Amino acid sequence: MFFSALSASKAVFGMTVALETRGLVKKFGGFVAASDVAIRVAEGARHALIGPNGAGKTTLVDLLTGFLEPSAGEVILKGENVTHLAQHQRVRRGLVRTFQINRLFADMTVLESVTLAVCERRGLGWRWWRPVGAFTEALDEAGEILAMLHLSDVAHERTRNLAYGRQRLIEIGLALAARPRVLLLDEPAAGVPAGQSRALFETIARLPREVTILLIEHDMDLVFRFAERISVLVGGALLTEDVPEVIARDARVREVYLGEAAGG
């Protein structure tokens, strides 16, 4: 049994598993927000997690990243059990998230914010003698991230002065600065005007394949355009997981999710 569990974690359809949960449970008092969730995200995957409101999608992200402590179960990152590691330790190992609602540094300039994140990844966070500006490589790297996200022209602006859609890009920029190996995007287009969400997804689509992406998204069009594999979460439990074409035809999924979306 030990052997089978080991080999299962190593490969799904011949691919390496980047992120995996085993029997993940989260209870808030009597309410079960995650019930025995076993999910596997392959290395380099473009994997989406969908489900109706209240299905426990964000709770799952919180459990994966260590924002919440699970009531039971394990989180495995690249074969390592990270269930009891603190959030920042998981980030150091390459498990990085964005937030559904912006969590930014409102009074920093855009460049300062991203430089802060770059400094943390480079292990400069304890350096207290030399000024930030003397760490030229960190500054340059932050500049490159801003250029990639088309934020260079607002690099000197305070974050709070930007429109929400552009703030959303900083949210992604902060995650990229941590050099994710597995990136959890929690509804990256939430609150972004329709015209800009396409551009935002093009940016995400351009990320290199070394970055495994788990996308949590409400917008079905975006999910079916982006994802190569989809997991459906309902009432805290995993309903099914498959390629988009199969998910689209699945009657149960239509009933609990697509039906609801079409009806509402």
Place this chain on the structure above:
Amino acid sequence: MSLSSAGGTRSPSAPSSAAGISAAAPAARALRGAARWHWAEYVFWAVPVAAYFLFPENLVLLSQIAITALFALSLDLILGYAGIISLGHAAFFGLGAYVAGLMSVHGWGDPLAGLAGAALVTALGGLVTSFLVLRGADLTRLMVTLGVAMMLYEAANKLTAITGGVDGLQGVSFTPILGLFGFDLYGRTAYLYSVAVLFALFWLARRLVHSPFGLSLRGIRQNVVRMPAIGAPVHARLVAIYTLGAAYAGVAGALLTQTTQFVSLDVLAFNRSAELLLIVVLGGTGSLYGALLGTVVFMVAHHLLSDINPNYWQFWLGALLVVIVLFARDGVMGGVRRLNRVIARRKGGKA
């Protein structure tokens, strides 16, 4: 010391970089320049030097201002940069005061050794209590810091054999600083010594807040939820700055002992913690200079108002505080910044 080098070297961006990066160049330049000394800062630090010659009769008061400024700086480090609110910071001030006093009473009267001893002991005190203080949210922190300070006050009150209790610690005396500068009756040495220590520690703090470590503290204050998500060990950073803040407060307390040659229980009093919080909020948090300006405004107002109206001066001090907090957000330093922006806009308009 080469202050001007603090800004670091300005290096041209890599030639291979994309066109977009050059658009970010002004922001990068601003970041590089942030640590450089502004001319107004030189002017600011010329003031305490000038004051020495202009007010030779008031050096005792001026020493008190310098010492309180250092104390305020210590609170600004933890409140203004890391967002840890404290209503019991006098615990460290008082602890430092007693450590320096006790060292001298027991035959170790070298002032610099006294400062070092006070810094060491209070840093340890800060380190130990940080695990209690950092446990909760703001209200918990307020209560825990207050509680720790109260316990220390009563301990000092009770341990008369060591501290002298309500009578204060007697027999405190210090040898000349570096064996050269003895403390004189006019308080000249005391004042210059206080200002020198204040400046040295300010300079260190200034380096610290502009460093990556300082940036991470601002990050924690602005969004504590985000910091772990970019890989920052928030708790360890807070422990570090709380410990440093405690050491700064301890040095301020030791300075008071050394310049007044006496330690009384009121170094640990609640009043001192509360006044300090007022001073830092009054001056504006998170800029270091706000803490210094707040101290000057508070102490001078205190001095002048109590001259005018010895019985009811606190009424006007209270009124001043209410007005400043309500109408000048971010305190005195906020006002200075707004003024600066207005002047910059005028200049820009003319050009």
